[in-house]
Structure formats: C-alpha cells, structure tokens
Amino acid sequence: MGDFDLDSSFIPALYKPAESLPIANYESDILYLVDTFPVLVVVGQTGSGKTTQIPQFLRKAGWCKDGKRVGVTQPRRVAAITIAMRVAEEVGCEVGKEVGYSVRFEDSTSKSTRIKFLTDGLLIREALMDPLLSEYSVIMIDEAHERSISTDILLGLLKKIMKRRPELRIIISSATIQAKAFFDYFSPSKTPNNALKGEADKKAAAKNIVSDRNKVGSEAKGEADEETTTKDIALDRSKVESEVKGEGGAEETNADLGPVAALTVEGRTYPIDVLHLESPTDDYVKKAAETASVTIDGIVYVVDCGFTKIRVYDPFTGIESLVVTPASKASSIQRAGRAGRTKPGKCYRLYPSENYDELPDSNIPEMQRSNLAPVILQLKALGIDNVLRFDYLSPPPSQLMVKALEFLYALGALDEYAKLTRPLGMRMAELTVEPMMAKALLSAPDLGCLSEMLTVAAMTSLGGNVWFFHDNERKKMNVAGTRFAVEEGDHLTLLNAYTDFVTTEKKQPKFCHENHLNFKSMTRAVKIRAQLKRYLEQLGIAVEEPASGIPQARGRDLAKVAEQVRRCLTMGFFTHAAQMQPDGTFRAVGSEMVLHAHPTSIMFTRKADWVIFQEIMETSTKTFIRDISKIEKGWLTEYAPEYYQVQNTRRPGG
DNA sequence: GAGCACTGC
Numbered sequence: 001m002g003d004f005d006l007d008s009s010f011i012p013a014l015y016k017p018a019e020s021l022p023i024a025n026y027e028s029d030i031l032y033l034v035d036t037f038p039v040l041v042v043v044g045q046t047g048s049g050k051t052t053q054i055p056q057f058l059r060k061a062g063w064c065k066d067g068k069r070v071g072v073t074q075p076r077r078v079a080a081i082t083i084a085m086r087v088a089e090e091v092g093c094e095v096g097k098e099v100g101y102s103v104r105f106e107d108s109t110s111k112s113t114r115i116k117f118l119t120d121g122l123l124i125r126e127a128l129m130d131p132l133l134s135e136y137s138v139i140m141i142d143e144a145h146e147r148s149i150s151t152d153i154l155l156g157l158l159k160k161i162m163k164r165r166p167e168l169r170i171i172i173s174s175a176t177i178q179a180k181a182f183f184d185y186f187s188p189s190k191t192p193n194n195a196l197k198g199e200a201d202k203k204a205a206a207k208n209i210v211s212d213r214n215k216v217g218s219e220a221k222g223e224a225d226e227e228t229t230t231k232d233i234a235l236d237r238s239k240v241e242s243e244v245k246g247e248g249g250a251e252e253t254n255a256d257l258g259p260v261a262a263l264t265v266e267g268r269t270y271p272i273d274v275l276h277l278e279s280p281t282d283d284y285v286k287k288a289a290e291t292a293s294v295t296i297d298g299i300v301y302v303v304d305c306g307f308t309k310i311r312v313y314d315p316f317t318g319i320e321s322l323v324v325t326p327a328s329k330a331s332s333i334q335r336a337g338r339a340g341r342t343k344p345g346k347c348y349r350l351y352p353s354e355n356y357d358e359l360p361d362s363n364i365p366e367m368q369r370s371n372l373a374p375v376i377l378q379l380k381a382l383g384i385d386n387v388l389r390f391d392y393l394s395p396p397p398s399q400l401m402v403k404a405l406e407f408l409y410a411l412g413a414l415d416e417y418a419k420l421t422r423p424l425g426m427r428m429a430e431l432t433v434e435p436m437m438a439k440a441l442l443s444a445p446d447l448g449c450l451s452e453m454l455t456v457a458a459m460t461s462l463g464g465n466v467w468f469f470h471d472n473e474r475k476k477m478n479v480a481g482t483r484f485a486v487e488e489g490d491h492l493t494l495l496n497a498y499t500d501f502v503t504t505e506k507k508q509p510k511f512c513h514e515n516h517l518n519f520k521s522m523t524r525a526v527k528i529r530a531q532l533k534r535y536l537e538q539l540g541i542a543v544e545e546p547a548s549g550i551p552q553a554r555g556r557d558l559a560k561v562a563e564q565v566r567r568c569l570t571m572g573f574f575t576h577a578a579q580m581q582p583d584g585t586f587r588a589v590g591s592e593m594v595l596h597a598h599p600t601s602i603m604f605t606r607k608a609d610w611v612i613f614q615e616i617m618e619t620s621t622k623t624f625i626r627d628i629s630k631i632e633k634g635w636l637t638e639y640a641p642e643y644y645q646v647q648n649t650r651r652p653g654g
Numbered sequence: 655g656a657g658c659a660c661t662g663c
Contacts, residue, residue: 076661104663121662150662311660322658366661378663432663464659478656531663584655599656619657 021049022266029263030054031061034138037261038162039170039186043179045267047341050173051142052087055115058138059098063169064114068137073120075148077103084108084117091115104432105527120150124157127382128430132161133168140171145178145330147365149375152393157382159186159391162259177330177361179262185393187258272340276353302339302347304332306355310363313371315403317593318575320371321618326355330362365394372396372404373435377413380420381429387418410575410643411439427539431532433457436614440572441532442541449564451545452495454536456565458529459494460614460627464600466494466525468518480605482516489611489629490602491569492562498525567639570631573612574640578625579633580608586625589644598626609633 023044033040044050055070063070074080084101091099100109101117109116118126120141127133139158144151158170172182308327313320327335332349339345349356367375379387388401408414413425413435420426428438437457444453459466469477479485484496497515501507501522512519533543546556570577578586578595584607586595595616597603603611614627637644 119662125663146661148661309658309660322660374663461663596655600659604655617659621657624657 021053023049023053026263026265027053027057030057033261033263034058034063034169034171038166038168038259039172039261041172041174041179041182041186041260041262042265043174043176043262044265045175045337048265048267050265051083051140052090054140054171054173055087056091059114063137065137067135069113069135070115070138070140071123071133071136072115072117072140072142073123073151073154074117075120075143075146075151077119079143080117080119081106081108084115087115087117105531120148120154124150124154124378124382127157131383132165133158134165136168138169138171140173142173144172144182145175145362147178147363147367147394149366149370152365152367153375153379155182155185155393156391160384175330175334176264177333181393183260183262186260188254267337270340270342270344272336272344273346274336274349275346276349276351276356278352299338299341300343300345302335302345304335304347304349306332306349306351306359308363310369312369313400315371315397315399317591318371318403319616319618319623326359328361328363329356329359332356332359367392367396368394368400370400372400373407376401376404376408377420377425377429377435380414381426385419407575408435410640411435411572413439423539427541430539431535432528433461433532436572436576437461438572440568441536443568443571444564445541447564447568449561449568450536450541450543452561452565453568454529454532454543455495455498455525456491456569457532458525459498460491461528462521462525464626465518465521466497467516467600468512469516477516478599478604479602484515485602486562487606487630488562488566489606489608490627491629492565493602495565498522498529502526566629566631567635569612569629570635571639573614574636574643576613576616576625577610577631577636578613579610586611593623595625596622597628598624601626601628603628610636 030040030042042050042054051072055072058064058070072083074083080101080103084099085095088095088097088099093099095101096108096110097112099115099117100113102109102122103119104122116136123133123139133139141151141154141158144155155172158168162168162170170186172186174182304327306327307324308331309322309324311320312323336347336349339347376387379390384390387405405414405418408425409416409418411428413421413428415421420429424439424442427442428435431438431441433441437460441450441453441457444450467479467482479490479493482493482497484493484500486492486496497517500515501511501517507522507526509519511517512522536543576588578588580586580603584597586597587593588595608628608630610631610633611628612631613625613629616623616625618624
C-alpha cells in the first residue's frame with residue numbers, strides 16, 4: 001500500500017454506515033442539479049459524507065456509461081487513498097477495480113475503474129496529456145475552500161474545458177464561507193478575473209454581481225425530499241434563497257441565467273460550546289490546555305490559538321518567509337468544528353470575541369502569496385499563452401506575475417515574447433522539480449553528468465528530510481560529521497549519500513541508521529529519481545548510468561564529474577548566488593542583506609567564497625539559505641552573461 | 655554560529 005501510514009490517516013467521520021449520513025437525503029436533489037447545471041457548488045462540512053457518497057450516486061445514475069469516469073480530487077494524497085479504500089469497501093470491490101485512486105508513485109486504477117480519486121496536482125498533470133480531460137464525465141473538486149494553487153488552477157482549467165465540453169459536469173465541494181466565490185466565478189456575467197486588472201474595475205464588477213444575484217447563504221439548509229421540490233426551487237429564483245440554492249434556470253433560458261447551482265448539505269454535527277477567553281493570561285491558556293483531550297471516538301475539545309503560520313513570498317527580494325498571521329473566520333469555524341463530530345464538544349478560543357469579528361473571512365489564497373514561476377511554466381505548457389489574461393479565481397498581485405515572468409525569461413524558459421521556449425521551456429514544465437533545478441538537470445547531458453544531477457534533483461526534492469540525528473547528538477552533530485560530507489557543499493554530499501545507499505546490499509534501514517540517514521526519505525528519493533529519469537526518457541533524453549551506480553565505474557574522473565555537477569547547478573541557480581564574508585555570513589550580489597547558512601547545511605561549518613543556494617527563507621530571527629554549493633565566480637558570467645551584465649548593479653533576487 | 659520543516663507533482 002505504499003508509503004502512507006494508515007493510523008495517522010484514519011478519518012473517523014468516514015466510517016459511518018452510508019445510509020446514516022446526512023447526504024443520503026440529498027441523492028435525488030444532487031442528481032437533478034448535476035443533470036441540469038454544468039457546475040454544482042456543494043456546501044457542507046466534512047462529515048456530511050459528500051465526498052464518499054456523491055460519486056456513488058453519480059455512478060448509479062449512469063454517469064459512468066461508455067467507459068467514462070467520475071474523478072474526485074483531493075489536495076492531499078493520503079486523503080485520496082483512504083477515501084478510495086472506503087468507497088471501494090462500500091461498493092464492494094477491490095481498490096483498483098471499479099473504485100481506484102491515482103497519486104504520485106501509486107496508480108491503483110484499471111480499465112474497469114469508474115470512480116477515480118486523485119490529487120488535484122495529478123489531475124493538472126493529466127491535462128498535459130489530455131487537455132480536455134476527456135476520460136471524465138464528472139469532475140468533483142473536493143476541499144476547494146483550501147484554495148491551494150493546484151485547486152485554483154484546476155478550476156480555471158475546468159472553466160475553459162467546459163466551453164469545449166458542454167456535457168462535462170463539475171462539482172465543487174467547499175466549506176460554507178468560501179462558496180460564494182466559486183459560485184460567482186462560474187456565473188457568466190462575472191467579469192473575468194484577469195491579473196493586472198484595475199482594482200477599481202474589479203470592485204465595481206463585484207458589486208454589481210452581488211446586488212443582482214441571490215447569495216449563497218451560510219445558513220441554508222437543504223431539506224427538499226423529492227425531486228419535484230428541488231426542481232421547483234431551482235427554477236424559481238425567488239425561492240432559491242430558502243432551501244436548495246440554484247442560480248439561474250434551465251439551459252434554454254443560458255443568456256442571462258447562470259450555469260451554476262449551489263446546494264447546502266447538512267453535516268452531522270453536535271452542539272459545540274465556543275468560549276472566548278477575554279484576556280488569555282497564562283492561567284487561562286494552561287487551564288484550557290489541561291481541559292483539552294482527544295478521545296478514541298474523535299476530538300471533543302479544541303483549543304484555538306487564533307493564529308496560523310503561512311508561507312509568504314516577497315517578489316522584490318525573492319525571499320520566502322513563514323509568517324504567523326491571525327487565522328481566518330473560515331479556519332476558526334473549521335477548527336471549532338473538529339470538536340463536535342461524535343458528541344457535543346467545546347472549543348476554547350484564546351482571544352476575546354471582538355477579535356473574532358475582525359478576522360478576515362478566509363485565508364489569502366496561495367496563488368496570491370507564492371512564487372508563481374512553477375505555475376506559470378505549467379500554464380504555458382498547457383497552452384495558456386497569455387497567463388496575464390487567465391481567468392484566475394483570485395488574481396495574483398501583478399508584481400508576483402511580473403517577477404515570475406522575468407525570472408523564467410532569465411532562465412531561458414521563456415523567450416522575449418514570453419512564449420515557452422522549445423525544447424528547454426517545454427521540457428522544464430514537464431519535470432516535477434522547481435524551474436531552477438529543472439534547468440540544472442536539463443543542462444547536465446551536455447556536461448556529461450546527467451546521472452549525477454538526477455540524483456541531486458531527487459535528493460533535494462526531499463526538502464531537507466534526509467538526515468537523521470538522535471536526540472542526544474542533536475546539539476553537537478550535523479551533516480559535516482557524516483561520512484558523506486565533502487568540501488564542495490550540500491549537493492555533492494547528498495549525491496554521495498544516495499550513491500552509497502543504492503550500492504550493493506545497502507538499501508536497508510540498518511545502513512541508514514548507522515549513517516544518519518532517514519530510511520523512508522531515501523526510499524522516496526529512489527522513487528523520485530526513477531520517475532524523473534522516466535520523464536527525461538519520454539522527452540527523448542537518454543540517461544546513461546554508470547555500470548554499477550558508482551560514478552568511478554568506467555574510469556570516469558570523479559573530480560571532473562563533481563565540477564560538472566556544480567557547473568550545472570550554477571546554470572540553474574545563478575540568481576541564487578552569494579559570497580561568504582569574513583564573518584562567515586553571506587551576501588547576495590548587490591544586496592546588503594545578511595544571509596546565514598542554515599544549521600542543517602554543510603556550509604554551516606565550512607569556509608567558502610562564492611556559492612549558489614537552493615532555498616532562502618526568513619524566520620523570526622534570521623534569513624537562512626540552505627542546500628548550498630561552492631562555485632567559481634567566473635561561472636556566473638559564463639552561464640548567465642545577460643543577467644549579470646544587465647543587473648550587476650542591482651540585486652538579482654530570486 | 656544553532657534551527658518550525660505545511661502540501662503536491
């Protein structure tokens with residue numbers, strides 16, 4: 001069953017008999033609305049059973065005829081797998097037969113699969129192969145309120161696809177507060193949410209829409225029992241407000257009435273006492289914490305600190321930071337909701353109730369606070385050339401777009417007309433590593449070190465989870481103390497670790513344990529590397545592996561290979577160059593900002609001159625760089641002449 | 655000189 005842990009993914013709410021789930025009352029409503037409207041927004045809490053039941057309703061109703069499938073996306077792979085298992089059990093089949101799932105590294109589907117659970121990122125990848133997603137008759141986007149980049153992009157793609165495939169049905173499953181945004185987005189009178197559009201225009205457009213449209217209310221209860229009731233309600237705009245909520249009417253009327261319907265389903269929840277602590281002194285916090293408990297049946301007490309930690313990207317400096325921000329109303333409601341799933345519960349909010357009113361309705365979508373280079377590359381590869389005019393659910397700030405376009409141009413992925421270059425840009429988009437690493441990887445064949453760069457790309461994809469130190473050695477031990485450490489930096493150190501791991505008889509936990517490696521991560525690196533290799537081969541790039549997996553086989557000059565790897569890294573990461581100062585800190589070109597080698601880097605304990613680094617992140621105390629390798633200064637002008645000539649007086653940033 | 659890492663492909 002692959003690399004997920006069933007215990008941690010157990011979702012109690014899923015294990016209710018299907019007929020006792022609230023969603024059972026809505027079967028005919030849902031089928032009617034799906035039949036009538038191309039887009040259905042289903043509002044309901046986790047625990048309503050919508051994720052497990054709606055796909056089964058659709059299958060029974062004939063939406064899987066002629067070899068078509070119902071696809072259901074999830075933001076997380078564990079959820080896709082667990083829910084598929086549950087639904088297979090209800091349907092009475094093995095996972096991978098009528099009900100299956102597909103996530104990275106694990107495809108448990110077959111020709112007979114009619115209901116397919118998958119991660120939303122994977123569905124976007126499927127669109128690269130099949131732009132109209134033609135295998136699906138219905139696509140349900142679950143947990144859309146989380147507003148991940150993948151979910152947002154997928155909704156934009158579906159909005160385009162539905163124009164070419166009028167028979168396609170789209171179901172968006174969302175928590176209450178976010179529903180209106182989805183509803184408006186798919187309504188035809190809505191002004192497209194282009195990036196770079198004037199704020200005033202957008203506000204004016206939004207105002208009109210709100211004023212002439214029935215709102216997707218937050219307290220709506222769908223209690224229609226019979227199909228006829230639902231039909232009446234859906235067709236009569238004046239009644240939409242009350243129960244089942246439908247925008248517009250039958251298709252023959254599609255000029256001024258929308259193609260979207262909304263339905264609120266009741267979740268099965270119990271009363272929750274929400275207690276706001278007026279002045280959260282230490283005593284209060286302590287008392288609340290002590291009162292909190294988790295039972296086997298589910299969570300009964302929730303303590304909500306009122307904050308959340310989000311990743312924010314600054315387009316001017318290229319630096320990411322983890323920022324503690326007030327939680328949104330939506331997530332506060334969600335947090336409280338955890339308490340009332342199996343019996344009445346209590347939620348302690350560690351802040352006064354006035355503060356709650358001031359919280360934003362929802363979190364800032366990921367699209368509006370991230371480095372957009374990867375997503376722009378992906379959109380371009382999907383044939384969406386004018387990424388500024390793409391109809392974003394929430395348009396990203398123009399600075400983010402501009403920065404990403406400039407950066408992709410500097411990397412050579414886009415030409416001066418912002419068109420994807422071929423083959424480089426197109427190939428970069430196909431690979432599942434970030435643009436800088438993709439460029440480094442695609443530079444490797446010419447330098448004769450592709451096998452090694454593949455390993456480096458796979459190892460750095462682990463995101464820092466490579467090394468393992470026991471508690472008692474945490475303080476005094478770091479990467480520099482392992483047998484794999486080399487002077488040239490983190491990338492070659494990671495290459496050493498991987499090469500040793502895969503060399504005869506060592507692919508085992510014992511080896512990892514003795515050598516400070518995380519066995520699970522190393523196993524994952526093997527998978528990632530194999531997948532990247534497969535993608536390269538599909539792109540027509542042959543990967544020549546040294547005979548036994550050891551670089552020195554075939555008499556290659558090891559020192560030369562190591563240098564070539566560092567040159568490749570420079571070709572990808574030249575915008576992330578810095579020089580070490582006498583005090584051991586780093587400065588980027590043209591920047592005064594003090595950068596520190598992250599304590600997990602080998603450069604934490606080494607001297608260097610010029611380096612490139614993979615990641616830069618600001619914490620509350622310092623700005624850290626990680627995954628660092630030594631380079632020659634001259635390589636920067638050799639491999640990025642334009643960038644370093646034009647910008648030699650400005651900070652390159654990310 | 656000494657840390658918070660979430661997800662996903």
